[in-house]
Amino acid sequence: MKIKVLGSSAGGGFPQWNCNCRNCDGVRRGTINAARRTQSSIAVSANGVDWLLVNASPDVLAQIAANPELQPARRIRDTGIAAILTVDAQIDHVTGLLMLREHATPLSLYTTDAVWEDLCTGFPIGPLLFDYCGFERHAIIFDGGPLLLDALPGVQIDAVPLTSKAPPYSPHRTAPRLGDNIGLVFTNRASGKRAFYAPGIGVIEPPVLDAMRSADLLLVDGTMWTDDEMIRLGILQKRATEMGHLPQSGPGGMIEVLDSIERAGVRKVLVHINNTNPILVDDGPERRTLSEHGIEVGYDGMAFDL
Template identity: 75%
Template sequence: MKIKVLGSSAGGGFPQWNCNCRNCNGVRRSTLKATRRTQSSIAVSANGEDWLLVNASPDLLAHIAAHPELQPARRARDSGIAAVLVIDAQIDHVTGLLMLREHDTPLPLYTTDAVWQDLCSGFPVATILSHYCGVEHYRIALDGAPLAIDALNGVQIDALPLSSKAPPYSPHRHAPRHGDNIGLVITNRQTGKRVFYAPGLGAIEAHVLAAMGEADLLLVDGTLWTGDEMIRLGLSKKTAADMGHLQQSGPGGMIEVLDSLEAQNVRKVLIHINNTNPILVEDGPERRLLTEHGIEVAYDGMTFEI
């Protein structure tokens, strides 16, 4: 089973187009040791030819250009993207669906009920696509049964509901629903190896911690270093918790959570990294601290075989 990190940044990418924080300014001027990143997405394949796209980033066309296996050119119109699964309806995870409008058959799309409602109402991507390729919707039921995805023979996907918030345009923004945001446990049935993927984690609930503890690879929320990061920089009035993310540093933060896991050989990788996060500075003290704790920082093009 192959997993590719297509985009490793949070919404807006790195550098963000209108941001002049220390990180964004530094990477533009090459005064910081940091690497540009596109917006969050991964791709999963059992055979290296047919890929499940997990989250359709606004940078999807750049992702396809950077990864030739996503455009294998076997016929006049072709794609290695066999299906799409979105974990939430956030704009940085669903806008790329519009870039797939030339698909020659209805686009196979996996979502929860809550996300599907958002994609038919607050941000009606599904309605728009109905005028182009159309959408073949598959329901993620959250009833404990694994997903059956034809393109991923030998791979099991289990969806876990997470505590988070629906997007600002969602009809239930202020009334959270089961399935607004999910994490994924992706299992190679042949090897038994597991990946836990959750780029948005607002709280570490018991079932989430259990899934993390059983994984061989963790791709988890690396959005913000501190809870008040955006406020201190004068860029927002929202805390990490307000945005549905767990800070990395401090008591109860992601570093502490990852340190608590008992598994010895689990690979721990932070993904969905905000442009303001100091871990983007490759020779900075925050990155060194992560290294001391055995934690990696995802980058575009990072590849895993499980």
């Protein structure tokens, strides 16, 4: 089972186009040691040829260009993307569907009912794209057993519901529903190796912690370093937890959660990193703190083989 991080940033990318925080200004000017990043997405394959795209980032075209396996050029029109799955309906995870509208056949799309409803109402990509390539939509449900995709032979996918909010545009923003946000457990059925992917985690509930403790690879929410990060910088009057993200530092933060996972050989990797997060600075004190706890910072192009 192969996993590639296509995009490791949160919404807006890094640097964010209109932001002049220390990180964004520094990476533009070359005054900090940090790498540019595209928006949140991974790709998963069983054979290195057919890939499941997990989240369709607004940067999907740049991500395809940076990962030749997603454009194998076997015929006049071609793609290595065999199916698409979105963990939520956030703008940074679904807008890329519009960029894939020239697909020769309907896109094979896996979503929960809650996400599909948002994509047909508040942000109606579904109806819009039916005038282009359209969708072959597959429902992700929580009581029907694991997902087994033809495109991923030998790989089992289990969806884990996460407590979060629907996107700001959603008619259900203030009334959370089952399936607004999910984490994913990918299991190589031959080796038994598991990966857990959850770019947005607001609350660590028992099923989430169980999924994390059973995994050999964790790709989890690294959005913000502190809960009040955006407030202190004068950017937004909202805490990380209000936006559905568990900060890394502080009591009950992601560092503390990951420290509690003692599975031998597990790799702990942060993804979905906001442009304001100081862990983006390669030689900064926050990065050293993470290293002391055995936690890695994800980057575009990072690859794993389980």
